[in-house]
Amino acid sequence: MKLLEMNHIKKAFNGVQVIKDISLSVEKGEILAIIGPSGSGKSTLLRCATMLETIDDGEIQYLGRRAAWVEGGKPVFPKKEERKEIQSYFGLVFQNFNLFPHFSVMKNITDAPLKVQRRGKEEVFEEARRLLKKMGLEDKENAYPYQLSGGQQQRVSIARALMMHPNILFFDEPTSALDPELTGEILKVIKDLAAEHMTMVIVTHEMSFARKVADHIIFMDKGVIAEEGTPEDVFGSKNERIREFLGKLTSER
Amino acid sequence: MSFEVMLRQLLEGFGQTCLIFFLTLVFSLPLGMVVYFGRVCRIKPISWLVKIYISIMRGTPLMLQLLVWYFAPFYLWGMNIGGYKLTAILIGCSLNYAAYFAEIYRSGIESIPKGQYEAAALLGYSRQQTFFKIVLPQVVKIVLPSVTNEVITLVKDTSLVYSLSYVEMFAVAKQIAAAQTTVLPFFIAGVFYYIFNYAVAGVMELFEKRLDYYR
Numbered sequence: 001m002k003l004l005e006m007n008h009i010k011k012a013f014n015g016v017q018v019i020k021d022i023s024l025s026v027e028k029g030e031i032l033a034i035i036g037p038s039g040s041g042k043s044t045l046l047r048c049a050t051m052l053e054t055i056d057d058g059e060i061q062y063l064g065r066r067a068a069w070v071e072g073g074k075p076v077f078p079k080k081e082e083r084k085e086i087q088s089y090f091g092l093v094f095q096n097f098n099l100f101p102h103f104s105v106m107k108n109i110t111d112a113p114l115k116v117q118r119r120g121k122e123e124v125f126e127e128a129r130r131l132l133k134k135m136g137l138e139d140k141e142n143a144y145p146y147q148l149s150g151g152q153q154q155r156v157s158i159a160r161a162l163m164m165h166p167n168i169l170f171f172d173e174p175t176s177a178l179d180p181e182l183t184g185e186i187l188k189v190i191k192d193l194a195a196e197h198m199t200m201v202i203v204t205h206e207m208s209f210a211r212k213v214a215d216h217i218i219f220m221d222k223g224v225i226a227e228e229g230t231p232e233d234v235f236g237s238k239n240e241r242i243r244e245f246l247g248k249l250t251s252e253r
Numbered sequence: 254m255s256f257e258v259m260l261r262q263l264l265e266g267f268g269q270t271c272l273i274f275f276l277t278l279v280f281s282l283p284l285g286m287v288v289y290f291g292r293v294c295r296i297k298p299i300s301w302l303v304k305i306y307i308s309i310m311r312g313t314p315l316m317l318q319l320l321v322w323y324f325a326p327f328y329l330w331g332m333n334i335g336g337y338k339l340t341a342i343l344i345g346c347s348l349n350y351a352a353y354f355a356e357i358y359r360s361g362i363e364s365i366p367k368g369q370y371e372a373a374a375l376l377g378y379s380r381q382q383t384f385f386k387i388v389l390p391q392v393v394k395i396v397l398p399s400v401t402n403e404v405i406t407l408v409k410d411t412s413l414v415y416s417l418s419y420v421e422m423f424a425v426a427k428q429i430a431a432a433q434t435t436v437l438p439f440f441i442a443g444v445f446y447y448i449f450n451y452a453v454a455g456v457m458e459l460f461e462k463r464l465d466y467y468r
Contacts, residue, residue: 052371084377092375098368102390102467111386112376146468164376 010057020223033214091161099145106141151182266425280347285354310352361396401457
C-alpha cells in the first residue's frame with residue numbers, strides 16, 4: 001500500500017526553480033533516505049510533503065487522499081477538516097528540534113495528544129512514560145528543553161512526533177545540529193524505529209547510515225532526482241555527480 | 254500649614270494619581286493587543302489606519318493629546334465638558350499607551366521563531382491554540398522588561414493631567430508650594446513617585462522571576 005505519493009512536484013522561490021518535476025512514492029514500512037548536496041532541494045521537498053510549503057505544480061497524496069494540488073495555476077490544500085485529518089497521517093522531526101521551550105518534556109509530548117487528539121489523560125501519560133523510557137529519558141519528564149543536551153532534545157522531539165501515532169515519519173536532517181557522539185544517539189533511535197517497521201522518510205548527510213538503514217535511496221542534485229534505487233544501486237552508481245559527491249565525503253572522513 | 258496636613262492633602266492627590274495609573278493600565282494593556290492585530294491585519298486599509306494612529310500617538314506630546322481629548326468636544330460640538338475630565342484623561346492616556354504597547358507586543362511576537370509555528374502546525378494545533386498556548390506565553394516573557402519601562406513612565410506621566418487642572422498629587426503639590434512658598438511638597442511628591450515606581454519595578458521583577466523557569 002502506498003502511504004505517500006508525490007507526482008511531478010515543482011517548486012520555485014523568487015523565480016529560482018528549487019524542485020524540477022520530482023515524483024516519488026513511499027510504501028508502508030518502507031524507509032526512504034534522501035541524500036545530496038546542500039541546496040539540491042531535499043529539505044524543500046520535505047517541506048512540500050509535510051504541507052509547510054505550497055507546490056507550484058503536481059500533486060501530493062496520502063493513502064490515496066489528495067493533500068496538495070494545483071488548480072488554475074494556484075496551489076490548493078484540502079478544506080480545514082480534511083486537511084487536519086491528512087496532517088495527522090504524518091509527523092516531522094526538525095533539524096533544530098523546535099521543542100516548545102515553555103513546556104516541560106512531559107507537556108511537550110503529551111499536550112497535542114490531549115488537546116488536539118483529545119485522547120484520555122491516563123492512556124496518554126502511560127504511553128508518554130513508556131516512550132520516554134525507551135528513549136532513555138525517564139528521569140527527564142519534568143525537565144525543560146534548555147536543560148537538555150541537543151541529543152536529548154532531539155529524542156524528545158522524536159517522542160513528540162511518535163505520540164501522535166503518525167503513519168509516516170519525516171526527518172529533516174535530524175543530526176545536522178549535533179556533534180558526532182550525539183548523532184550516534186539519534187541514529188540508534190531511528191534504527192530502533194526501523195526495526196519496528198516504522199515508515200520513514202529521512203533527509204540526511206549521514207551516508208553510511210543511509211546506506212545501512214534505508215530500503216530506497218534518492219540522490220538529489222539541482223532540484224532533480226539524479227539517481228535512485230537500493231543502497232547498492234546508488235552507492236555503486238557510475239553517475240559521475242554521485243561518485244564525485246560520495247568521493248568527497250569519503251576523502252573527508 | 255502643618256506637615257501633617259500637607260501630607261494628608263498630598264496623599265489624597267496620590268489616590269487620584271493611582272486611580273489614573275491603574276485604570277490606564279487596565280484599558281491600555283489589552284487595547285494594545287487589539288491595536289497589534291489591527292497593525293498586522295491583512296485588510297490593508299485597516300493596517301494603514303492603525304499605522305497612522307500609532308504614528309500620531311507616538312509623534313505628538315501626550316499633554317497635547319490630553320488637551321485635545323478634553324477640549325475638542327466643547328470647541329467642535331459645544332458639548333458640556335463639566336463631568337467629563339476623568340473620562341478624557343483615561344481615553345487620552347489609554348489610547349496613547351496602547352500604541353506603545355502594540356509596538357512592544359509586535360516586536361515580541363515577531364521574535365518567536367518560525368519553527369514554533371511549524372511545529373505547532375505539524376502537531377495539529379489550531380491557529381487559536383497556537384497563538385494562545387505556544388506563542389503568547391513566550392511573548393509575555395520576552396516583552397516583560399519593555400513593558401516595565403512603559404509602566405514606570407506611565408506613573409510619571411500621570412502628572413501631565415495637571416494641564417487639565419485635574420487634582421492629583423502633582424497638582425496638589427504645586428498648589429501648596431505656591432500658597433505656602435515652600436519646596437517641601439515637591440520633595441514629598443517626588444518621594445511618593447519614587448516609592449511607587451520602586452514598588453512597580455519590584456512587582457515586575459517578581460513576574461520576571463516567575464517566568465525564569467525556562468529559557
